[in-house]
Structure formats: structure tokens, C-alpha cells
Amino acid sequence: xxxxxxxxxxxxxSATFDRNTMAEIRRAADTGIYDIxxxxxxxxxxxxxxxxxxxxxxxxxxxxxxxxxxxTSVTLGDRFAKKPxxxxxxxxxxxxxxxxxxxxxxxxxxxxxxIAGTSTTTGDGGMTPEExxxxxxxxxxxxxxxxxxxxDDLRKADAIEVVLGQGAKPGGGGMLLGQKITDRVAQxxxxxxxxxxxxxxxxxxxxxxxxxxxxxxxxxxxTDWQVPIYIKVGATRTYYDVKLxxxxxxxxxxxxxxxxxxxxxxxxxxxxxxxxxLAAIPQAVQALKEMGMHRKVQLIVSGxxxxxxxxAKCMALGADAVAIxxxxxxxxxxxxxxxxxxxxxLGSAAGFYDDYQEGKDPAGISTQxxxxxxxxDPVEGGRRLANYLRVLTLEAQTLARACGKNDxxxxxxxxxVALTVESAAMARVPLAGTSWIPGQSF
Amino acid sequence: MKTIDLTSSTVxxxxxxxxxxxxxxxxxEWAVTNPKGQHNLAVGLDQKLAVDIHGHAGYFCAGMNKKxxxxxxxxxxxxxxxxxxxxxxRVKGDASQAAGATAQGxxxxxxxxxxxxxxxxxxxxxxxxxxxxxxxxxFMGQSGSLVVCGDAGEALGDSLYEVHIYVKGEVKSLGADxxxxxxxxxxxxxxxGLLNRAGVDEDPAAFRRYGSARQLYTFKVDxxxxx
Numbered sequence: 001x002x003x004x005x006x007x008x009x010x011x012x013x014s015a016t017f018d019r020n021t022m023a024e025i026r027r028a029a030d031t032g033i034y035d036i037x038x039x040x041x042x043x044x045x046x047x048x049x050x051x052x053x054x055x056x057x058x059x060x061x062x063x064x065x066x067x068x069x070x071x072t073s074v075t076l077g078d079r080f081a082k083k084p085x086x087x088x089x090x091x092x093x094x095x096x097x098x099x100x101x102x103x104x105x106x107x108x109x110x111x112x113x114x115i116a117g118t119s120t121t122t123g124d125g126g127m128t129p130e131e132x133x134x135x136x137x138x139x140x141x142x143x144x145x146x147x148x149x150x151x152d153d154l155r156k157a158d159a160i161e162v163v164l165g166q167g168a169k170p171g172g173g174g175m176l177l178g179q180k181i182t183d184r185v186a187q188x189x190x191x192x193x194x195x196x197x198x199x200x201x202x203x204x205x206x207x208x209x210x211x212x213x214x215x216x217x218x219x220x221x222x223t224d225w226q227v228p229i230y231i232k233v234g235a236t237r238t239y240y241d242v243k244l245x246x247x248x249x250x251x252x253x254x255x256x257x258x259x260x261x262x263x264x265x266x267x268x269x270x271x272x273x274x275x276x277x278l279a280a281i282p283q284a285v286q287a288l289k290e291m292g293m294h295r296k297v298q299l300i301v302s303g304x305x306x307x308x309x310x311x312a313k314c315m316a317l318g319a320d321a322v323a324i325x326x327x328x329x330x331x332x333x334x335x336x337x338x339x340x341x342x343x344x345x346l347g348s349a350a351g352f353y354d355d356y357q358e359g360k361d362p363a364g365i366s367t368q369x370x371x372x373x374x375x376x377d378p379v380e381g382g383r384r385l386a387n388y389l390r391v392l393t394l395e396a397q398t399l400a401r402a403c404g405k406n407d408x409x410x411x412x413x414x415x416x417v418a419l420t421v422e423s424a425a426m427a428r429v430p431l432a433g434t435s436w437i438p439g440q441s442f
Numbered sequence: 443m444k445t446i447d448l449t450s451s452t453v454x455x456x457x458x459x460x461x462x463x464x465x466x467x468x469x470x471e472w473a474v475t476n477p478k479g480q481h482n483l484a485v486g487l488d489q490k491l492a493v494d495i496h497g498h499a500g501y502f503c504a505g506m507n508k509k510x511x512x513x514x515x516x517x518x519x520x521x522x523x524x525x526x527x528x529x530x531x532r533v534k535g536d537a538s539q540a541a542g543a544t545a546q547g548x549x550x551x552x553x554x555x556x557x558x559x560x561x562x563x564x565x566x567x568x569x570x571x572x573x574x575x576x577x578x579x580x581f582m583g584q585s586g587s588l589v590v591c592g593d594a595g596e597a598l599g600d601s602l603y604e605v606h607i608y609v610k611g612e613v614k615s616l617g618a619d620x621x622x623x624x625x626x627x628x629x630x631x632x633x634x635g636l637l638n639r640a641g642v643d644e645d646p647a648a649f650r651r652y653g654s655a656r657q658l659y660t661f662k663v664d665x666x667x668x669x
Contacts, residue, residue, distance in 0.1 A: 033661060145563070146525060146543075146544040146563060146565070149525055149544065150506070150525070150527060150546065151486050151488065151506040151508060151525075151527065154506070177661075178659075178660055190546070190565040190566060190584050190585055191584060191603060192603065192604065192659065195603075195659040195660060196659065196660045196661050198601075200563060200582060204524075204540055204543040204544055204559065204562040204563045204581075204582075205502070205520060205521035205524045205540040205543040205544070205562070206501075206520070206521065206540075211501070211520070214481045214482070214500075214501045214502065215501075215502070215521075217481060217482050218481070218482045218485050218501070218502040218505050218521075221453065221454065221457045221482045221485050221486060222457075222485050222486030222505065222506055223486070224457075224458060224461060225454075
């Protein structure tokens with residue numbers, strides 16, 4: 001962490017005790033409590049930027065970019081459900097709660113996703129009429145806390161996502177600090193106003209995969225086997241978790257890598273638990289293939305997806321769709337430079353803001369403050385999100401056509417190479433210019 | 443009365459038939475025979491039905507119940523009446539762990555004993571147990587009432603929010619932030635009402651009351667040892 005001044009003066013900063021590290025030690029000494037923040041892992045990790053596509057040339061035919069179709073639609077949950085979800089694009093909106101986000105933000109997500117032909121997902125706070133009203137396809141999360149859970153909303157959902165964990169905090173429950181527990185949030189969660197709410201990390205009425213199989217049956221019985229049931233796991237022991245989820249009866253599996261965001265969790269949790277998204281996908285795909293269930297139980301991948309290249313790389317590694325959270329919020333205006341002055345007043349800056357737990361978001365997204373909320377116009381936000389989703393799709397199609405694929409799901413690991421030994425080992429694709437996949441062959 | 447025999451019908455048949463009553467009620471009284479411990483019996487009901495299950499039930503019996511009056515003439519497995527919204531669920535025998543988990547309304551009566559985590563994360567339901575409850579009962583309970591006529595296991599009411607807990611017998615230990623509170627006249631009245639609704643003949647004055655000390659509602663450095 002050097003800068004020009006240190007180079008000029010010959011000062012040498014410790015790589016072990018850099019300024020961020022020392023600032024955290026001082027903060028801990030000042031307050032006596034761990035740092036709680038939002039966003040996802042900020043450390044550098046092997047990621048999709050470490051992969052490249054091998055475009056078509058002599059040995060592969062490319063498709064014409066503006067003339068030949070490249071299918072983007074995907075059907076999710078046709079294993080058991082009478083009404084699987086059909087999406088126009090394979091980019092969904094990840095679960096984010098009303099409470100963590102403002103009602104306007106939830107509405108904007110619903111509007112944008114519906115324009116683009118994809119689904120949104122509730123979160124740890126129940127289903128709001130705004131969200132159900134604007135989301136043509138809505139996935140209802142079934143979380144350990146069961147805040148706002150009720151059979152009427154369950155039957156209104158287009159799919160149910162049983163959440164076992166999330167990438168930002170596998171093994172941890174949700175957290176919503178008192179500043180954001182307004183009357184409406186408190187009422188929906190049946191909690192006293194203004195308390196620091198700590199969601200459970202384990203489901204209250206089942207433990208283990210055998211119980212989960214019975215729980216899934218219960219949800220199917222309550223909804224008369226109409227809608228798909230997803231299982232969402234934070235990426236850790238992904239190979240085993242996916243196998244158990246398939247065995248428990250999931251229609252769709254959602255794997256959330258450690259770059260996945262959160263509204264509030266301990267920094268130590270965000271940065272030190274879980275595995276990168278890149279490492280999780282091959283594990284999940286291997287598990288599905290070994291069970292003969294790849295493409296039969298669909299795989300949704302999330303955690304750090306930012307552009308169409310990331311989408312295409314996920315799909316080339318074997319995902320059926322992806323989910324975005326942080327990127328969707330950025331599209332709505334999170335961390336936008338136009339609010340920089342106000343971010344500065346909060347001790348942050350545009351591009352750095354992660355104190356979602358405080359409820360003071362100048363962009364009106366991760367807040368329950370009625371005045372701040374007004375800054376986000378849900379119609380305009382929805383339009384921006386739809387634009388962004390279209391760009392992700394167009395970019396992914398561009399890359400797929402270049403690889404000669406007329407369907408995003410025809411992308412395959414063979415289309416990829418890795419730039420680093422680490423990413424080659426994790427993604428299980430060869431190091432560029434070699435046929436070497438570390439751990440598999442020499 | 444309509445009878446569904448689970449030796450010749452499936453659980454799917456049973457639940458579908460009961461769900462169809464939500465749209466148009468053609469039969470209010472239902473009997474379920476030969477349940478043989480099957481899971482997910484009478485889940486997701488949404489009608490004022492009277493359902494008698496003659497035998498033991500497995501996991502999640504009466505899950506998410508609305509309006510219906512369900513009686514299990516036997517024991518019930520894990521997650522009995524989980525997330526119940528309204529209506530009444532009565533078990534003549536014992537109930538396994540997590541009975542009444544996250545339930546938001548209605549009345550759950552367990553005439554025998556309940557296992558661990560009875561009333562975990564309860565959100566408004568009233569639970570009356572004629573026997574004893576296992577450890578960690580009412581863990582993270584948010585609202586509603588838990589009445590235990592027998593004893594309570596370890597860590598009763600751990601991380602409690604606003605549930606009213608009444609126990610007649612011995613409490614092995616209290617969980618974090620759960621304390622004994624004064625039994626005032628309004629609590630005697632509330633408990634008396636709960637016992638009457640449950641059809642349980644006990645003297646309210648013989649019970650002790652427990653609730654949240656509300657010390658863990660916000661993060662405080664001084665409470666670090668409790669987390």
C-alpha cells in the first residue's frame with residue numbers, strides 16, 4: 001500500500017500491518033465491537049476476470065453477430081413443479097429484503113426485472129405488495145427467521161427458495177440494525193421497533209438433509225406442487241451441498257459465492273468465510289453431473305457478477321442462469337458519484353460506501369428513511385435496471401456467438417482458458433496456451 | 443363427515459381434498475384414519491374445517507394451518523403446527539421438537555409433553571402444554587404465549603423477545619436474557635384465559651411468569667459475553 005509520498009521519502013509500509021489493518025485495530029480498540037457493514041468481500045480473489053474465451057477461428061464456426069439468433073431463455077424448475085419458471089434472460093435478481101432495501105428500491109427491482117423478462121426474489125422480511133405487484137415472476141425466500149412467512153404469500157409466489165445460507169456469510173444469519181426497524185419493518189417481522197434484529201442462522205424446525213427432504217415435501221403439499229423449489233447455499237463445501245440438495249428434492253440450486261453481497265454482517269465474516277464463486281461452479285456442476293442431474297436440476301450462480309462476460313463465463317462453466325444483487329443496486333444508483341458529497345459526510349465516498357446497516361444511504365436504496373427513499377424514483381430505477389440487464393444479455397450473446405454458440409447454455413468449459421494457475425485450478429480449465437489444468441493433468 | 447383412509451389414499455390426496463375446501467366448503471368434518479406417522483398431514487389448510495387424525499402423525503402435521511381445528515389422536519412428530527396462522531391444533535399425546543415453530547396465531551394445545559425447542563421463534567401463537575417442554579423452548583420467541591403445566595428444560599426463553607411464558611413446575615435453567623417476572627393481576631387474567639381456551643384445569647396462581655430482560659435488544663459492548 002505505497003503511495004507517491006512514501007516512495008519519495010523512503011518510508012516503507014508493512015504489508016502485514018498496512019494502514020487498513022491498523023485502522024481496524026484502532027477501531028476495535030475504540031469501540032469494543034466487531035465491524036458490521038454491508039456489501040460483499042472486498043479482498044482480491046480469483047474471479048471471472050482471470051478467464052478468457054477462445055473465440056472461433058479455423059476449428060470453430062462463429063455465428064453472425066447481427067443476423068443469427070443466440071437463445072437466452074431458460075426454464076427453471078421443471079423437475080417436479082407443475083408450473084416451472086420461464087425466463088427470457090438467464091440473469092435473475094437475487095434475494096434482498098424489504099427492510100434492508102427501501103420499498104422504492106424493491107419496486108424498482110421488480111419493474112426492471114419484469115421489463116427485461118426475468119425474476120426477482122424477496123428476502124428476510126417477507127413479501128411486500130409493491131414487490132409482488134411489480135414483479136411478474138417473484139421467488140419467495142423461505143428463511144430461518146420466517147419473518148412475514150405466511151401461506152397466502154407462499155401461494156402467490158412463482159417459486160420458493162429455501163435459503164440455507166448466502167455467500168457473504170455462510171453459516172450466519174441476517175442482521176438488521178435498529179436504525180432500519182421502522183414501524184412497517186417491525187410490523188412485518190413481528191418485532192419491537194428499533195431493536196437490533198438478529199436473524200437465526202438455522203431453520204427452526206428441521207436439521208440436516210433428511211429433514212429438509214420432508215420440509216420440501218411440506219412446501220410442495222401446501223402449494224399443491226405448483227411451483228419450483230430452489231435451495232440456496234453459500235459456497236463452501238459446494239460439491240457435497242449440491243448433492244444433498246438434489247437428494248432432498250430441489251428443483252433448482254442456487255450457489256452464492258463469497259463475493260455475494262449482504263445488507264449487514266460482520267466484516268470478519270464477509271472477508272473470511274466461503275469460497276470464491278469461480279471455485280464453486282465446477283464443484284456444483286461436478287456434483288450434478290455425477291448424479292445425472294445437470295440441466296435437469298438447474299444451477300443458478302451468484303456472487304460478484306458484473307458484466308456479460310461474467311454471465312457467459314458462469315454459463316460456460318455449467319450454470320443455467322446467474323443472479324445479481326450488488327450490481328443491480330449499482331444500476332439503481334448505489335455508490336453513484338452524484339451523491340459523493342453526502343457519502344463524504346458519512347465518512348465514506350462514492351465507490352466505497354458499504355454502511356448499508358446504518359440506513360442513511362444517500363441514494364435512497366438501503367434505507368428506510370422516507371426522505372432519502374424519495375430520491376429513488378422506482379420507475380426511473382426500473383428503467384435503468386432493465387437497460388443494464390439488456391446490456392448483460394447482449395454482451396453474453398456477443399461472446400457466445402463468437403464461440404459459435406446459438407444458445408448461451410451451449411457455452412462450455414472447452415471455450416475457456418485461465419490467466420493464472422489459481423484460476424485454472426479453481427475453474428478447472430487450462431492455463432492459457434497450455435493444456436494444463438492444475439490438479440487434473442500435466 | 444368424510445373419512446380418508448391413508449392406507450388407500452396418499453398424503454397428496456388428503457391435502458388436495460382439504461385444500462379444495464378453501465374455495466368452496468362442502469364438508470366441514472373430516473376424519474383421517476391409518477396415518478401411521480406419515481409426514482405433512484393436513485398442511486396448508488385455509489378453511490374452518492374440523493379434522494380428526496386417528497393415530498400418530500409425522501413431521502409438520504398441521505403446518506401453516508389457517509382457520510381449521512385439527513386434532514391428532516396420538517403423538518405428533520417434529521414441527522407440529524409450524525408457522526400456524528390461526529385455528530386450533532390439539533395433540534392428545536406427545537409432540538416432538540419444534541412444536542409451534544414460528545407460528546403466528548391460533549392455539550396449539552399439547553396434552554402430553556413437548557420436546558426440545560417448543561415454540562421456537564414463535565410469532566404470536568398461544569401454546570399450552572399440559573406436560574413438560576424440552577430444552578431451548580421458546581428460543582428467540584417473538585410474541586404470543588407459552589404455558590407449561592409441567593417442567594421446562596434447560597435454557598428456557600433464550601434470546602427472548604416479547605413472548606409471555608408461564609411455567610407451573612420446575613425450570614431447569616433460563617436462557618440468555620430471560621428472567622422471572624412478577625405475576626400481576628393482568629397476567630393471572632391472561633393465563634386464566636389461555637387455560638380456559640385450552641380446556642386445561644389448572645390454578646393460574648400456581649404458575650410463575652418469565653419474560654425478556656430486553657438487555658440484548660441492541661448491541662452493547664458490555665453484553666459481549668452473552669453472544
